[in-house]
Amino acid sequence: MKASGFPYVLPMLLLSVAFFATPLAVLVGFSFAGPGGATLEHYARFFGDAFNFRVLVNTARLGLETVIGTTLLGVPIALLYWHGGRNLRQVLIFLTLIPMLTSNVVRTFAWIVILGRQGPISEALVGLGLTGMPTSLLFTELGLIMAMCQIDLPLIILPLIAILSRTPVQLTEAAQVSGAGPWRIFVTVLLPLMLPGLLAGWILVFASTSSSFVTQAVIGGARNVYVPQLIYREVGTLFDWPLASAIAVVLLLSTGCLLVALTMMSRHRRLVGHA
């Protein structure tokens, strides 16, 4: 079977080599480029500066915080879809997909209005008496996480819906009949079923958040620096491409390690069962 299928895979394989593997190899090559041959100097420069290491940690933390936020928002929406009727499902799918059709830049700039001093959040806080004066969440990590959660929410909802769509709703009724309460049903029945979808969503959200240059720069401001901004600075402002390549490789490896761990979890039989 393998031999007969190979010719069909060949075009995709060639495309992958030409447009993915080769640029990646060039990037890695750049990161070792020195005047006298291969060098580790650029990596040493990156890790030799405590500021850079802090930026790397901040980027990973932003990714994890957004993963937590999107999970807390996405799971209830996916369950609502699962339990809902045809009309509700269509509305939920529409509301999930429509933002994805809007440019990230537009959504990011919309968040400037929402998070600003005269925005609805600030007005609600003043109206509820929680703050005495208008408060801006712009240029704060909290504001950035809120924006990232909204922007990346479809990336976790869609895999969850895909998983739950294959699961009969009667499963919860069977568990109920067997005497399980709602919390027990969620933890012992639904969560293991949803785990493959959650893992896929976490991978997508983490990768998207940690590389989301525009939103990080616009909502996070210059005080919250993340790795993509560092790379852009080295390429577009300082023209130090070898260092930029080294930073990109570090980001790729650190994100890659996390993604490999999550992927391994998604293949763990004891963890995800037969879902």
Added chain:
Amino acid sequence: MNEMKDFQITRRGFGFLAAGAAASAMLPLSARAAGGGAVAATFPGSWEDAYRTVLTPMVKDAGYDLTIAPAMAQDQLAKIMASPGNPPYDTLLMSPGQMAVAIEKDLIQKIDPSKLKNWGMLDPSFQGEYGPTVTIEVNGIAYNPDLVPKPKGYRDLFENPAFSGKVSWTGFASNTAVMAYTEIAKIFGSGPNDMDAVFKLFKDHPEHLKGVVDSTNHQMTLFQQGEIAVFMCSTGNVAHLKSLGLNAEFVHPETGSPAAPVNIHLTKGSANLDAAYAYMDAAISKAAQDQLKEPPTEMFPTNKDVALTPGIEAYVTRDQIKTMVYPDWVAINKNRDDWIRQFDALVAG
């Protein structure tokens, strides 16, 4: 169990979708291939709109296609450095800071003025060997009179409590910011390159670090939203804000206004020289500059035959242009990398 039908897509539908995506991805390439004219890098925003509206038809009349490609000066440099020998732009638009880098890295070439009919209409100071000056950007301070008093200058921004927490700055990657910082270095330090004095000033006034953002364009958005009340700008930025109906005013700092000529440069390896010269000539023509001097762009005309509008004269006259502060970009470029890294670390805390 049949709910997966909601997500099903036919093979034909998928084929159309894939073909559509591939076709849209190829559009920029086909646009360039079909045109065969010049690709001119232009600053995004009002510059891009104005140049596309005014210059594209003029170059078309001269018999060439013109593609206006928006990119900040730093991005233009990065992109042509990425494609040595096959530059993505035929011409670049930049200030002396980036021009010095482009010359040093051998990315632009000297022009042949005999190919520009309007060359003689420029003052000799605007006739650069690496391309004509199309306008002078005069820099100063923009403020919202509804929120803050009129600032006297840079010192006032740090010493008058009325401005506390209402001023926005950008990093050293921005030419506008660098020019302001060199002026601040003169006021609070020993000279234009004494940036330690500027960094100390920010450390002593951490409220100024809260409003640091990436670019002047971003500051314009924040100004529009009432998030900030003061930022370092060019007269063009304020003209644009005013054209949007915003209450924005421009003030010349009491220590002098830094200024930057904006030039069109011919990229080394440009394959469309005739079209590039036609575009350059159009940009310095009376017909073009008569339109570009009007709101919302209000660009200072470098063509001698173009009269200044009352709006431009309110900011700067032809005589004042000579008295502006013109920074030493070679000295700035020597230190810029170090300043950028130091400032970013300072801002991030």
